[in-house]
Amino acid sequence: MSSTDASTALLPDVQTELREGYAEVGDVRLHYVEAGDGPLIVLLHGFPEFWYGWRLQIAPLAAAGFRVVAPDLRGYNLSSKPDGVAAYGAVDLAADVRGLIQERGAESAHVVGHDWGGTAAWTLAMNHPEVVDRLAILDAAHPRKLNEGLRHPSQLRRSWYFFYFQLPDLPEHHVQADDWEFLQDFLRDAQPPYTDEEMGRYIEAWSQPGAAAAMINYYRFAVRHSSGEIKPIAAPTLVIWGDRDRYLGPTLAEPHHDDVPNLDRVERLPDASHWVHHDEPERVNQLLIDFFTTTR
């Protein structure tokens, strides 16, 4: 179970054994990293991260008595990268996560999603409620809110890259230019800044063949298709939001009550950026542990 990817010691000072594997789920193969034992928590990263985005969560959650699984979403890093835009809809992302939970031998899990991983998590809780115990969302708008937001000029202006990514071919070439400067810049408002070593890990993941196009295809699908049927979410839900998110405005945090009737609360971190799990890991970890231990 050891591997070069996980064993590059993301957590040098923490004695947590990382297990790594691949899950065959439907027609894709998902790479994941796993740690700990206990009730299952699935951590779903966003754009342009990969499982490694959760490097500050995995050990603390495992130490709190959970089994933590952090996959690379389809298209990212070492997971399958199906061709074409049609493979990157939220419905397929959600089905991947359901399959992963089952493949890991669980009936259900606590699900945490950030950014695009949040979209996958919202959709999973709508389409496959039976596999979601509790839902935690970090800086990811509920699909209805995102739809509304993308019609509003002030949010549209923050989300210019949604539309830049609609252009054919140019974006996947451009994001690679100057040592992935475009994507590095995406991460640059994180506080503290990512270290060179961390940035190097991201560049390695972005450099996987086909990853850039796949990551961009998420946006192409989302803008070209409606978000699908929106159903009320039964799972108790916690939203954590960095109010200094430069991509998603603070008004996107609060879902409509009828869409998320069991919303526990929206916990706003006033000084955190979009990379809330990186900026304030201890706070985020404690919120997650408290929220997931309520039912145990």
Added chain:
Amino acid sequence: MTGIAPSTGEYLAAPNRVVSAANGIEYTYRQVGEGTPALVLLQHFRGNLDNWDPELIDALARDRRVVTFDNAGVAGSTGTTPSTVAQMARDAIAFIDALELGAADILGFSIGSFVAQEIALIRPAAVRRLVLASAAPRGAAGMHGWAPEVIGAVGEPEPNPDGYLSVFFMPSAASRQAGVETLGRLGARREDRDKPTTWETRQAQYDAVCDWGIPDHGQLQRVSAIGMPVFVAGGDGDPMILPHFSYLLAGLIPQARVKIYPDAAHGFLFQHHAEFARDVDAFLRE
């Protein structure tokens, strides 16, 4: 970032409007902001209402009414695109008359700056102040059609974003980044977009550009008749209309000042949208 407060004009949400003019043309236009006089914008080669960077329009519209429109034959407007700048100016005057704008401020960009000069000469009473962006005077040597790499990049049957970036932005990382952000914003309006401009429009406009650029020193004298205050602005690396034409133009117009923006090309006004909007605002307030 800049000190400019969040804008309220919201060009992305502005509906397409139509006005019928006395010349029989139905002009498609948008407007944001309030105030008199209005600022009327004249678009670049092959551009339509969606080719104005919404960030710039909103910044310009903070304290004034800003009107963008498709000239006759262009994109959503009816009629045929003429192949002379003089006729484009007459068509633009018909639009200004139809909206009953009185004496407006006019900002012309690229070929729109040619049209703006012509309006100021044909109908000086319609123009209070003039902003000429990426501009050149009629008859200047070196303006007879664009360099092969420029017309190759933006003159193809299917406009392509790579070509756009290569003419409107510089190769530097900062300018490129500004370019992709502009491209993103230009695509951000999802509903009620303007019609694309046609090949006929491209051909007619390029004929007009070449006609405007036939070298003729005598023609340079024309702009000395532009009597209102003029702000001439450009990018220091514009490959389409070289920076020295800005200086030439500003030198020929009695009441003109010039500003060249750094690390910028034809689209300097989108790249430096906040600074340019501040400069235009200050100029129009004088």
